[in-house]
Structure formats: C-alpha cells, structure tokens
Amino acid sequence: MILVWGSPADPPVAAVLDALDDLSADVELLDDATVPALAYDLVVGPRPSGWLELGDRQVDLDEITAVYLRPGEQPRSGTPTSAALLAVLGSLPATVVNRPAAGRSNLAKPFQLAALAAAGLAIPDTLVTTDPGAARDFLARHRRIVYKSISGVRSVVASINAGDPAGVERLDRLGHGPVQLQQWIDGTDVRVHVVGDRWFATSITAEATDYRYASDGTAPPELAPCDLPDDLGRRLVDVSHGMGLLVSGVDLRRTADESWCCFEINPSPGFTYYEGHTGQPIAGAIAALLTGPVIGAAAPRTARTWWSDDAAPPVPRTGVP
Amino acid sequence: MIVVLGSRHDSVAVNLVGRWPSAALCSAEDLTRPGWAWAVSASGGRGSWVVDGSVVPDEEVTGVFVRRGTVHAEELTSTHPDDRAYLAAEAHAFLVHVLASTRAVVANPVDDGGALGEAALRPEHWMAAAEAAGIAVAPLRVRSTGGDRPPEAAIEVELVGADVLGAAPPTFMDAARTVGGWLGLQWAVLTFDDVGRLSAITTTPAPTPDAAARLGELLSSARAA
Numbered sequence: 001m002i003l004v005w006g007s008p009a010d011p012p013v014a015a016v017l018d019a020l021d022d023l024s025a026d027v028e029l030l031d032d033a034t035v036p037a038l039a040y041d042l043v044v045g046p047r048p049s050g051w052l053e054l055g056d057r058q059v060d061l062d063e064i065t066a067v068y069l070r071p072g073e074q075p076r077s078g079t080p081t082s083a084a085l086l087a088v089l090g091s092l093p094a095t096v097v098n099r100p101a102a103g104r105s106n107l108a109k110p111f112q113l114a115a116l117a118a119a120g121l122a123i124p125d126t127l128v129t130t131d132p133g134a135a136r137d138f139l140a141r142h143r144r145i146v147y148k149s150i151s152g153v154r155s156v157v158a159s160i161n162a163g164d165p166a167g168v169e170r171l172d173r174l175g176h177g178p179v180q181l182q183q184w185i186d187g188t189d190v191r192v193h194v195v196g197d198r199w200f201a202t203s204i205t206a207e208a209t210d211y212r213y214a215s216d217g218t219a220p221p222e223l224a225p226c227d228l229p230d231d232l233g234r235r236l237v238d239v240s241h242g243m244g245l246l247v248s249g250v251d252l253r254r255t256a257d258e259s260w261c262c263f264e265i266n267p268s269p270g271f272t273y274y275e276g277h278t279g280q281p282i283a284g285a286i287a288a289l290l291t292g293p294v295i296g297a298a299a300p301r302t303a304r305t306w307w308s309d310d311a312a313p314p315v316p317r318t319g320v321p
Numbered sequence: 322m323i324v325v326l327g328s329r330h331d332s333v334a335v336n337l338v339g340r341w342p343s344a345a346l347c348s349a350e351d352l353t354r355p356g357w358a359w360a361v362s363a364s365g366g367r368g369s370w371v372v373d374g375s376v377v378p379d380e381e382v383t384g385v386f387v388r389r390g391t392v393h394a395e396e397l398t399s400t401h402p403d404d405r406a407y408l409a410a411e412a413h414a415f416l417v418h419v420l421a422s423t424r425a426v427v428a429n430p431v432d433d434g435g436a437l438g439e440a441a442l443r444p445e446h447w448m449a450a451a452e453a454a455g456i457a458v459a460p461l462r463v464r465s466t467g468g469d470r471p472p473e474a475a476i477e478v479e480l481v482g483a484d485v486l487g488a489a490p491p492t493f494m495d496a497a498r499t500v501g502g503w504l505g506l507q508w509a510v511l512t513f514d515d516v517g518r519l520s521a522i523t524t525t526p527a528p529t530p531d532a533a534a535r536l537g538e539l540l541s542s543a544r545a546a
Contacts, residue, residue: 044444044461046452084463087445101446104434108417110361111435117362126361128415130371134358151414153407175355176400177408178415 001063002290003054003089005030006070011272012283016068019287028054030085036077040084048088061088066095066290070268095246095295097286102244103267107152110180112264119239121262125183135171135181144184159184182263187255192228193271194240194248195285196292201228202274203254223277232260240265246295247286322381323540324372324425326416327388328396333527334388341537345373349389349396352412359419368422382425384540386508387524390438392416426540428507429524439524442509447522450503456496459520475515479528481508481535493517508536 002025006013020027030038030052042050042061051060067089074082090099105112110128117123127138128150139145143162149155160167189204206221228236240248249269253261271282323344327334338344347370356376359368370377392413394405417435420427432441448458478487478494480501485494496519497511508528512521528536 039465041464041466042462044463045448045458050462081465087443088463091445091449101434101436101443104436108414108435110359110415110418111421111431113361114418114421115433123361127358128361128418129358130353130355131358131369132355149411150418151410153410177353178357178411 001026001028001059002066002068003028003030003059003064004068005032005085005089006068007032007072010070010072012268012270013068013070015272015275015283016286016290019283020290022284023287023291025287025291028057028059030054032072032074035071035074035081035085038081038085040081042084042088044084044087044091046091047093048091050088052085061092064089064092064094065294066097067092068097068286068290069100093294093296095290095292097247097290098245098267105243106265106267109148109150109152109264115243116239116262116265119242120235121239122260123262124185127181128178129181130175130178132172132174135174135179136168138181139168139171142183145181146184147179147181150178150180185253185255185261187253187261190226190228190252190254190260191269191274192233192236192250192252193269193274193280193282194237194245194250195282196246196289196295197237198285199228199233199236200274200278200280200282200285201226201233202278202280223274225278225280243267246289322372322377322383323537324370324377324382324385325388326385331388334386336527337386337388337533340533341541343541344537345375347372349392349409349412350399352392352416353397353400353408357415357419359415359422361418368419370419379423379425382423383542384426384428385420385423386428386536386540387420387438390436390440426507426542428536428540429509430505430507432505442504442522442524447500447504451500451519454499454503456500457518459514459518475517476513478511478513479509479532480506480511481528481532482539484535486529486532486535489513507539508532 002020004013004017004027008014008029008031038052040052042048049061051058069089071082086100090096090101105115110126113123113126125142127134129135139160139162144159146157146159148157160170191202191204193200202223203226204221204223207218236250243265245267249266249271251263274280275282323341324347325334325338325344326347329335329346329348334346338346351371354371356369356371368379370379370382392409394409397405397408400408417431417437420431420437429441431437444461451458476489476493478485478489478497480497483498485497493513500519501509509522509524510526511519514520
C-alpha cells in the first residue's frame with residue numbers, strides 16, 4: 001500500500017495521486033485536514049510498528065511499501081501528531097519520498113551549498129554577513145551580486161550592481177541581521193528534477209532576476225525541456241541520493257561557456273509548474289518509483305561538520321542501495 | 322575563547338560563562354549585530370563572530386557550547402515585531418552554517434541534516450544510530466490517546482568527549498561512548514532503562530560540576546588544524 005500525505009488541493013500531491021491511479025496502485029491519502037483528529041498507535045524506533053486510521057481503514061505500518069510526503073503546515077492542535085508521524089514514516093523500511101531528515105539541509109541554504117561544493121558541484125562565490133564593509137568588498141570584487149534568504153523562508157532574489165548608488169547604499173543598511181550575498185552568474189536557468197535514477201531538465205528563459213516572480217511588468221518565463229550532459233545528470237542523481245533524497249529539484253545555471261553552477265537542491269519540489277509547461281512526465285516517474293522495488297532507509301546519519309581537521313570533505317553517503 | 326551559544330535568560334548558559342575562563346555568551350541579539358562574515362566553501366570558512374557585542378575572529382574561538390536548538394522570534398527584542406519571525410529563521414539558518422564552518426571544537430556539532438542542539442537528538446535519529454552500533458534501545462510508544470510514561474531511568478551517565486562519567490558498569494560506559502561516537506557528540510546525558518536498553522539521550526540538563534570542568538578543558542584546548 002502506498003501512503004500519500006498532503007493536501008489533495010496541492011498540485012504535486014494531486015498529480016502524484018492521479019499518476020498512481022493510472023497505475024491502479026493501492027493508495028491511501030492522509031489528508032492534511034484530518035491530521036489533528038487522526039487515531040494512531042505507533043512505536044518509534046529502528047523498526048517502527050503500529051497502526052493509523054485512515055478513513056474507515058486501519059492501516060498497519062507493515063502494509064506500507066511506499067510513502068509520498070508533502071505535508072502542509074499544521075495548526076497547533078495537529079503538531080504532536082504530525083511530529084510523531086514524521087518520525088515514524090521517515091524511519092519506515094519503505095520507499096519514502098522524501099525522508100524528512102534528508103530535506104532539512106534546505107532550511108539552511110549556505111550549509112547545503114557547502115555540501116554541494118563538497119560533493120564536487122560548482123557553486124557561486126557566496127558570503128553570509130551582517131557587515132556592511134564586507135558586503136561592499138564582496139560587491140566590489142564581483143561588480144554584480146544577488147541577495148537572497150538564508151533559511152527556507154521564500155524571498156524574492158534581487159540583484160545589486162556596483163554602478164547603482166542606491167543598491168550600494170542598501171548594503172550600508174546591513175547590520176540588523178545576516179544576509180546571503182552571491183556573485184551574479186550570467187546564463188540560463190535550468191531546473192533538473194531527479195526522480196530515482198532518472199532526471200528531467202527544463203530550461204527557463206526569463207527577463208526577471210528571479211523567474212518565479214516574473215509578473216512585475218516583465219515577460220513571462222519560457223520553459224522548455226533541455227538536454228543535460230549525462231555525467232552531470234548522473235552526478236546530480238548521486239548527490240541527491242547522497243543527501244538521502246529520492247526526488248529533488250536542482251537549481252542550476254548554464255553559462256555561455258557551457259559550465260554549470262548549482263544554487264540549491266529542493267527536497268520537495270513543486271514539479272507540476274515545470275511539468276505543465278513542458279509535458280515532462282515527472283508525476284508518472286514518481287508514481288513508478290513509488291510502485292517499484294522498495295528502497296530502504298539510508299544508513300543512520302552521524303553528526304559531523306562537512307569538513308573536519310582530520311578528514312577531507314566527505315563524499316556524500318550513498319543512502320540508496 | 323569559549324563561546325556559549327544561548328540566552329541570557331538561560332541560567333545554565335550564564336553559569337557556564339561564569340565558570341569557564343575566557344568564556345562569553347553569544348546571544349540571539351548578537352546574531353543581528355554587525356560584524357559577522359562567513360564565506361561558503363567546500364573546505365570550511367574563515368569567518369568572524371559577534372560575541373557579547375564584540376567582533377571575534379574565528380581563529381580566537383577554541384570551543385563552542387551549544388545551548389539552543391533554534392533562534393526564537395521573541396528573543397529579537399531590538400527587531401521590529403513584524404520582522405522577528407523572518408529574522409529568527411534567517412539567524413537560525415546562519416547559525417547552522419557558522420557551526421558547520423568553524424574550526425573550533427563544537428559541543429555538539431550540527432548533524433549533517435543541519436539540526437543543532439536538542440533538535441539533533443530526535444529519537445528516530447539516535448535510535449537508528451544506536452541500533453546500527455549494536456546497542457539495544459527502548460522503544461517509544463506514541464498514541465493519539467496520549468503517550469506512555471517514559472521508563473524510569475535506571476542508569477544515567479554523562480558523556481564528555483571520549484570520557485563517560487557516572488556510576489555504571491563498563492558495558493554501559495562502552496555503549497555510551499560508542500553511540501556518542503556514532504552521533505559525533507561531545508557532551509550529552511544518556512539514560513538506560515532497568516533492562517539495560519538505551520532509553521534517552523539529551524543535552525537539556527546542566528552539566529554536572531565534574532562534567533563542566535572537563536568540558537571547559539575540552540573546549541579550551543587546541544583548535545582543529
């Protein structure tokens with residue numbers, strides 16, 4: 001049985017449900033709205049056990065072969081249940097897209113970016129600072145920079161040019177909280193959705209600095225399927241799996257000299273936006289992954305920094321057999 | 322210098338700062354002051370901290386004791402109320418990066434998912450590590466009708482670096498050392514139930530005086546190369 005947790009009104013959840021229906025899969029939906037009143041009796045541990053009640057069906061954890069997790073934010077009354085469920089479902093010996101612990105690095109973008117660099121991907125020069133002087137030096141070095149949020153809270157990416165006095169002046173107002181600054185990378189945005197061992201690359205041509213918010217008088221972005229070099233595609237699969245992610249959305253930029261710069265890996269991508277523009281069968285691939293052979297849990301993640309005094313930057317663990 | 326990451330309202334943090342020579346408190350407010358600068362790279366960063374209002378190069382920080390799992394919006398009293406939640410999330414994410422980048426000894430380091438403090442000790446996390454290390458764990462039952470009472474602690478030991486403190490048979494000492502190594506812990510309290518299963522790992526209590534003394538030595542010792 002495949003468990004899908006989310007809101008049926010959420011496009012990716014709806015798309016995965018539709019794709020699973022096309023495969024006549026045995027599916028149960030755990031609707032976000034029902035979580036606060038959910039009945040369950042679960043044992044947290046290396047081998048989770050117990051049951052939860054979905055509608056009029058009592059589902060034993062042993063029945064679950066795969067899970068698609070895209071829960072929304074819960075009201076306070078649903079928080080304890082949500083925490084217990086995430087702990088248990090994230091530990092199941094089942095195909096879990098994605099285990100919650102695997103996606104948490106996306107909540108600290110510079111931390112994730114360092115991990116991507118350690119895995120061998122090119123990243124933009126990045127500074128996180130509260131220091132106006134350091135920010136000015138960074139702008140002087142790169143001439144054009146962007147600033148963006150550090151956490152998982154969405155913000156509009158904006159750019160500053162060294163020749164723009166108002167932009168430069170904005171850096172002087174730093175000092176009230178940390179800001180992430182990155183060198184501007186000229187090129188074409190490419191979103192790659194990794195699904196198991198497959199990948200789907202979409203190029204995005206846009207006038208806006210942040211194509212997700214291109215409605216302010218700029219032309220809408222144009223999305224199209226594009227080719228990705230095989231070695232890069234395989235590397236993105238390896239990096240995603242190394243982070244414990246079976247499905248991910250990787251944000252890249254392809255430069256004029258055909259080099260690739262990686263900005264982040266999204267552990268819960270809103271893939272339907274790209275699928276809707278390109279016709280790439282991403283939901284179908286996710287459904288195939290969920291109905292395929294079980295991919296068990298990764299080895300336990302041990303705590304460490306990405307670099308230590310006695311070890312080279314680690315190769316990401318292969319969490320997927 | 323030892324940096325204690327915590328709140329002025331946390332008596333454990335304040336007492337440790339008073340106990341350890343060359344220790345200072347880095348509060349949530351410090352995270353919003355000018356002076357921080359950390360690059361992002363695969364080889365770790367060189368950066369600067371703001372500790373108790375002063376800018377401190379990372380080279381001067383020998384150890385960091387983490388007494389917080391997150392940055393709370395309510396702590397940012399000098400920030401406009403409308404901006405506190407956003408800034409707290411940003412400051413927390415920044416802190417994760419700093420702790421992962423510093424060359425100082427960190428008790429305890431962020432896990433490789435980016436969790437810190439008690440948040441890095443979720444049961445499903447440490448239970449899997451303990452199991453992989455061959456250590457029996459006490460299951461944790463959670464029900465919609467209410468959770469079971471946690472088992473009474475039969476044996477409690479304190480881990481400091483590679484040392485284990487407390488009155489316990491050697492098997493428990495070894496188990497604590499092993500699971501601490503798996504999790505990369507520099508300090509924690511480990512509890513075993515009456516049949517010898519590991520039932521809890523926490524960093525919430527205050528270190529005992531003996532542990533605090535050893536922690537002080539550990540965190541003021543030479544930095545990583």
